[in-house]
Amino acid sequence: MTEVRVRFPPSPTGYLHIGGARTAICNWLFAKKHGGKLVLRIEDTDTERSTEESIEGIINGLKWLGLDWDEGPYFQSAYAAEHLAAAHRLLSEGAAYKCFCTVEELEARRQEAARTKSDYRYNGACRDLNPEELAARETTGLTFVIRFRVPRGEGFVAFKDRVYGGIEQAYRDIEDFVIVRSSNLPLYLLSNVVDDIRDRITHVIRGQDGLSNTPRQILLYRALGAPLPVFAHMPLTLDHKKAKISKRNHGEIVTVQYYQERGFIPWALVNFLVLLGWSPGDDREIFSREELIAAFSLEGMTRANAIFNHRKGDPKFFTDPKAIKINAHYLRTIPVAKLAELVKPALQKVGIWDEAYEKDRRAWFQRTLELIRERFHTLSDFASLGRAWFADDFSMDETALHKHLGKYPQLKEWLPELAERFAALPQITPDEAERISREFAEAHGVKPGIPINAARMVITGQSKGPNMFEIFAHIGQDKVVKRLRAAGQ
Numbered sequence: 001m002t003e004v005r006v007r008f009p010p011s012p013t014g015y016l017h018i019g020g021a022r023t024a025i026c027n028w029l030f031a032k033k034h035g036g037k038l039v040l041r042i043e044d045t046d047t048e049r050s051t052e053e054s055i056e057g058i059i060n061g062l063k064w065l066g067l068d069w070d071e072g073p074y075f076q077s078a079y080a081a082e083h084l085a086a087a088h089r090l091l092s093e094g095a096a097y098k099c100f101c102t103v104e105e106l107e108a109r110r111q112e113a114a115r116t117k118s119d120y121r122y123n124g125a126c127r128d129l130n131p132e133e134l135a136a137r138e139t140t141g142l143t144f145v146i147r148f149r150v151p152r153g154e155g156f157v158a159f160k161d162r163v164y165g166g167i168e169q170a171y172r173d174i175e176d177f178v179i180v181r182s183s184n185l186p187l188y189l190l191s192n193v194v195d196d197i198r199d200r201i202t203h204v205i206r207g208q209d210g211l212s213n214t215p216r217q218i219l220l221y222r223a224l225g226a227p228l229p230v231f232a233h234m235p236l237t238l239d240h241k242k243a244k245i246s247k248r249n250h251g252e253i254v255t256v257q258y259y260q261e262r263g264f265i266p267w268a269l270v271n272f273l274v275l276l277g278w279s280p281g282d283d284r285e286i287f288s289r290e291e292l293i294a295a296f297s298l299e300g301m302t303r304a305n306a307i308f309n310h311r312k313g314d315p316k317f318f319t320d321p322k323a324i325k326i327n328a329h330y331l332r333t334i335p336v337a338k339l340a341e342l343v344k345p346a347l348q349k350v351g352i353w354d355e356a357y358e359k360d361r362r363a364w365f366q367r368t369l370e371l372i373r374e375r376f377h378t379l380s381d382f383a384s385l386g387r388a389w390f391a392d393d394f395s396m397d398e399t400a401l402h403k404h405l406g407k408y409p410q411l412k413e414w415l416p417e418l419a420e421r422f423a424a425l426p427q428i429t430p431d432e433a434e435r436i437s438r439e440f441a442e443a444h445g446v447k448p449g450i451p452i453n454a455a456r457m458v459i460t461g462q463s464k465g466p467n468m469f470e471i472f473a474h475i476g477q478d479k480v481v482k483r484l485r486a487a488g489q
């Protein structure tokens, strides 16, 4: 069997679009599954947009997601001479021809078609020039484009897309398309095919927007005498209003970087994105790398458009709630040493990282993460909602605090009193903390929840969180005492 070779050929845009990332993920999975190779090819023929930064944005996105490739990056622009040579080969074999029609002539025909409400298609004026006519035009030095000679007659291009099934396009509906511009620049459609042939691509797995190119590309494969790859087109990703998601209309939310900056775990994003248009055939939603590679298949791709619903759910979440849910799942379940590595940059970003968390306070740090991760959704939550664990200048959920103090103004005196009980202990353990809290509540004739919830507020800044006795014991006696004392001021 021939080796599976797939490719991810982004055009440089400066960022990795989540739709592009999904394409990359599916190709990566397919290569891994079949022990094949993934080729990264930057389709940078639009030289104006292809700056170093615009390429870097994509490569960084792929690396952050953990998607490795086996070959490349190759740069399409480096192969321009080869693309041109292919066009000239087609020309010499009669599979393509020079077209001398001027822009004005073409425009006049286009307008005429619009006037008579007929479909415009190149009329083939230069398709069958005889050798004398051709020579006459060539000697006058007229500029020309190279057009592909689409077969005429009743036939059609037919192929089986692995997702969309049997597809046919009649020859009569395909115009003699341009493969080289008058400026001698090969066109994308041709370059893409020549590159895929050279890179020995066996499976073209790409977005549904490539589907309309496929019949013309198949004609090019045939004319170039190359075997056809398998084609599999993936459904588009649409928003809740069924509009294609784009940076222009949706902003940064469609870029991988956005998720990176907001505290996503890379694999969680991979896991979310692969489910946009692919299904394992059962109701599983969470996959380890190995599970996903085993479960992935082109047959599992769905034809229905995938909906990226960034509007659904709780407005405090910044993206599709399913993405948040999957990320939260990974936050809660990955090994805590791994989580520690991922939280580090989030704390560094806001200046509350302490080197000791990797040295003598490593155990404390990891246990803290374990305690607080239950309620968190992103890595950034550790730096914001979890700030009180790592810094003394944290903000308090003021409304929640007033709710407590409003009902029991005495807490202002009680909490410093509680502070002294904790200060008197040689060391706080959860059991001791529970005993002290209960005795304290009883002494004041209130339910234990009253001082405990208020203490939670002033110690952690949050109204909810892990078991408070654990917090008393773990956050550090000095913090407990200082913060409870300060509640009296």
Ligand code: GLU
Binding pocket: 009, 010, 011, 043, 192, 205, 206, 207, 210
């Ligand atoms: N460069 C194209 C794009 O970014 C890739 C098309 C293809 O996969 O053939 O849309």
